Amino acid sequence: MELSVVMPCLNEAETVATCVRKTVAFFDEAGIDGEVVIADNGSTDGSQKLAREAGARVVPVADKGYGNALMGGIRAARGKYVAMGDADDSYDFATLGPFLEDLRDGADLVMGNRFQGGIASGAMPPLHRYLGNPVLSFVGRLFFGSKIGDFHCGLRAFNKASILRLGLQTGGMEFASEMVVKATLAKYDIRERPTTLSQDGRSRPPHLNTWRDGWRHLRFLMLYSPRWLFLIPGLVFMTVGLVAGAALAFGPVRVGSIAFDVDTLVGAGAAMIIGFQAVLFALLTKVYAMEEGFLPDDTRVRKLLRWWSLERGLVFGGLLALAGLGGLVASLMHWRVHSFGELDPRHSLRIVVPAATALVMSLQQLFASLFVSILGIRRRHPLVVDAAEEAADVVDEAAEKVAAEGAAAEPARD
Secondary structure: OOOOEEEEEOOOOHHHHHHHHHHHHHHHHHHOOOOEEEOOOOOOOOHHHHHHHHOOEEEEEOOOHHHHHHHHHHHHHHHHEEOOOOOOOOOOOHHHHHHHHHHOOOOOEEEEEEEHHHHOOOOOOOOHHHHHHHHHHHHHHHHHHOOOOOOEEEEEEHHHHHHHOOOOOOOOOOHHHHHHHHHHHHHOOOOEEEOEEEOOOOOOOOOOOOOHHOOOOOHHHHHHHHHHHHHHHOOOOOOOOHHHHHOOOOEEEOOEEEOOHHHHHHHHHHHHHHHHHHHHHHHHHHHHHHHOOOOOOOOOHHHHHHOHHHHHHHHHHHHHHHHHHHHHHHHHHHHHHOOOOOOOOOHHHHHHHHHHHHHHHHHHHHHHHHHHHHHOOOOOOHHHHHHHHHHHHHHHHHHHHHHHHHHHHHHHHH
C-alpha cells in the first residue's frame, strides 16, 4: 500500500464520515492504493461506526492526547507514506496529490502551509492567526534553523519509516512541533506545500486550548534548544557581570549624574555566577539529551568533551578556587591592617566580592565536571544484554537448521 491517511478522532460524529468519503474518493480518482485510518481516542458518540461505514479502518488508541492518537494511527498504518489531518472537515484531503509527489521524489516530510494557501474567514481565531502561530513558527525557525513557515499545520505527509526513526514522544498538541523539530535536527528533506484551511464542520468547540497548548508548544521548543534556553542567556549574564565587575573593581564609575559603586559590584558578581551556572546547564543538558537520544549527536560538543576531561575540569576549578581563596586571604590582611575593626565597605567589598565570586564559580565548575563524567558513562544493562545474546543464539540455531535443510534438499532439486 502506498498511502495511509491517519485522522485522530475524539467524538467527531458530525464530520468524520465526510472526511473519510472525501479521502476515499480522492484515492479512486487519483488511482492511489490507499487507506483511511481513524485513530480513535475513546469516542462515545458513535464516530467509530460512522467511520467504518464510510470506508475507514478504525484503530482504538487508549492513551489520551493528540500526539498519542496520531502515533497509534501511524504505527498501525499499512502505507509506505502517511498523511495526517484532523477529522473536523477543515482540511481538504483531496489536495494531497502534490504532497505525495514530493514523497515519491524523496522527501521525508511535506508540510502544509495555511498562510500561503489561504485561511477562510472564521477558520482560525485571530489570536492564533496573528500571534500564536506566527510567533511559535518564528521561534522554531530561530531556535532550530528550520525553513518551515507554518509549524503547526495539521495537514502534512511523510515517509512512515523516516518519522518512526525520530522516536517521537510527546502525547499532546506539541506533537506537531516535535515532528518538525526532530526532522530538522535529523537533517531530513523537508518541503512545504500551500494548503487551505476551512471552517470546521462541528457545532461544538475544538479540543484545542489556546493558552495551555500554546504554552506546551513554547515549552517544548525551549527544552529542545539548550543553546537558547541556557547558553545564550548565560553568556549575556556573564558578559554583563564581567564588564561591570572589571570596571568597578578599582573604584566607582560615573555615567552622567548616575554613580555606580560597590552595590553594583555585588550585582555584577551575582550576574557572573548566574551566567556561569546557565552555561554549565547548557552543556549538561546537551550531553544528557545526546546520551539519551533526545537530540542528535553534536560533533562540536563531542570535541569539547574529549578536550574537557574530568582531570582538566578539576584542575581549572582548583585554580579558580585558589584565586578565590587568595582574594579572601587578601581581604583578611586588609582587615588586619585596620586592627580587625570596622571597614569601609567601598574598599573591602572590592576585594571580597571578586574573591567570593571566583570561589563559588570554582565549586560550580568542579561539580559540573564530575556530573558530565557521570553522564558519559555508557550503561550496559545485564538483563538486556542477556536477552540480546539469547536472541542471537536462537537466530544462529535457526540459520544453521535452514542451511542444513537446504543442503539436504539440493540433490533432490538437481
